[in-house]
Amino acid sequence: MAIKQVTPYLFFSGTAEKAIKHYEKALGAKLEGQGVMRFGDVPPGGNAPPCPDADKNRVMHALLHIGGGQIMISDVPSDKKASTVSNVEIVLDFDDVAETASKFDALAAGGEVTSPLQDTFWGAKFGTITDAYGIRWMFNCTLKK
Structure with a gap:
């Protein structure tokens, strides 16, 4: 399968x-x-313990x-802590530069821009952020030629 x-x-x-x-x-x-x-x-009931x-x-x-x-x-x-250390980032691929920039700024609110949106050697607008909840995101928009 x-x-x-x-x-x-x-x-x-x-x-x-x-x-x-x-x-x-x-x-x-x-x-x-x-x-x-x-x-x-x-x-x-069942196998689940009572919920605190x-x-x-x-x-x-x-x-x-x-x-x-x-x-x-x-x-x-509540008696556990979510991991804040990871080598994983979520990639968002776009096809519109304006939408990329708009969503980048919106998701960055309260977080940290780790690499601003910029033109890259691979022909894309690219940037990274860590959002207000500690999740790391990559934004990629292939530029039209």
């Missing part, structure tokens, strides 16, 4: 809902289906569509 697609799964320490709203506003991301599932939505009150409103799972791709998002339980 062939792999259908690869989907990054982003983990947060209680800020997943804020990140989702930021991605919706900055990138035009769309929540799929039922939207956000919370830890408190898990029915009692501190976790009931945390995001257990959300699927966001961004352009032709998607990302999954979750908070970790």
Whole structure:
């Protein structure tokens, strides 16, 4: 059986809902289906331990569509900490320079521009940011010749 697609799964320490709203506003991301599932939505019983009150409103799972791709998002339980160290960055490919710049600026709000948008030797406008939630993003827009 062939792999259908690869989907990054982003983990947060209680800020997943804020990140989702930021991605919706900055990138035009769309929540799929039922939207956000919370830890408190898990029915009692079965193999799941009781949900602590501190976790009931945390995001257990959300699927966001961004352009032709998607990302999954979750908070970790309150007694754990999401990793902030990673060698992974999410690449957003664009075909319009103005939209690239607009979304770059919007996603950078509250975060850090690690490399401003600039022309590259490979014929693209390219830049990188770390957003307000610690997620690293690459923006790439191939320039028309």
